[in-house]
Amino acid sequence: MDLRVLTDEKLLQLLRANNEQAFKEIYTRYWKLIFDAAWHRLGSRETAKELVQTIFLRIWEKRHSIHIIHLQGYLKTAIKNSVVNYIEATMVHKKYLQHVVHTGSATCQGTESALTFHELSQAIEKAIALLPEKTRTVFRLSRFGHLTIREIATSLNISEKAVEYHITQSLKTLRLYLKEYLDIAL
Structure with a gap:
């Protein structure tokens, strides 16, 4: 046919x-x-x-x-x-990084730490890039888009449990990838 x-x-x-x-x-x-x-x-x-x-x-x-x-x-x-969701998430993420760099540079002035906020934001970006696509999308909407679990579930047409799972998985991956940065900060 x-x-x-x-x-x-x-x-x-x-x-x-x-x-x-x-x-x-x-x-x-x-x-x-x-x-x-x-x-x-x-x-x-x-x-x-x-x-x-x-x-x-x-x-x-x-x-x-x-x-x-x-x-x-x-x-x-x-x-x-x-496209609209992608652009919004990208804009929020850029504003967040600018905020981190701006406030971080003021906070870190005078310290002897070799780790700059710019390096940390690059490390965060690399860690986020390692996440599977759906997990990365959920993480960005949650952390950079400041959406609730219910809002993310609705916008991606998945269950709230799935959103929680993706957030948990992304945080585990980020903790592992950024472990050395966390150790230095502590």
């Missing part, structure tokens, strides 16, 4: 019935449209690819429960929201 001739509604029905070919057709039909929208807004091909992949992954994972009426409109809205 040539899925290219099917309507979006029929493809969504097949998707709900676990038809991987229907999912591939939806991806083939729409990935470039939403990738271009993200790339145009962000100017970063890698970030745009990551956001598009996350949207399609979420559709596949939630294929049994997701209720999409107009597929193209759903995807356009999903990528727009993903």
Whole structure:
């Protein structure tokens, strides 16, 4: 059966019935449209690819429960929201780092510590980069976006327990990665 001739509604029905070919057709039909929208807004091909992949992954994972009426409109809205969330998280993170560097430099003046706040913020960035994508997203929304567990669960369409798990995992990883910095600080 040539899925290219099917309507979006029929493809969504097949998707709900676990038809991987229907999912591939939806991806083939729409990935470039939403990738271009993200790339145009962000100017970063890698970030745009990551956001598009996350949207399609979420559709596949939630294929049994997701209720999409107009597929193209759903995807356009999903990528727009993903871009906005990414930009907000990035801006909050940059403001936080600027605050740490600014207040940290005033606090650390005169100390003999070889560790600067700039180095610490770089180490934090490296540690965050080690986290799996979903855990990293949850951590950024929690710590830099100052969202509650419930708000994160709602925005990412996952359970509150999953949010708690991701936060716990990220803090464990950060503690291990930043252990030497914590030892120096103490």
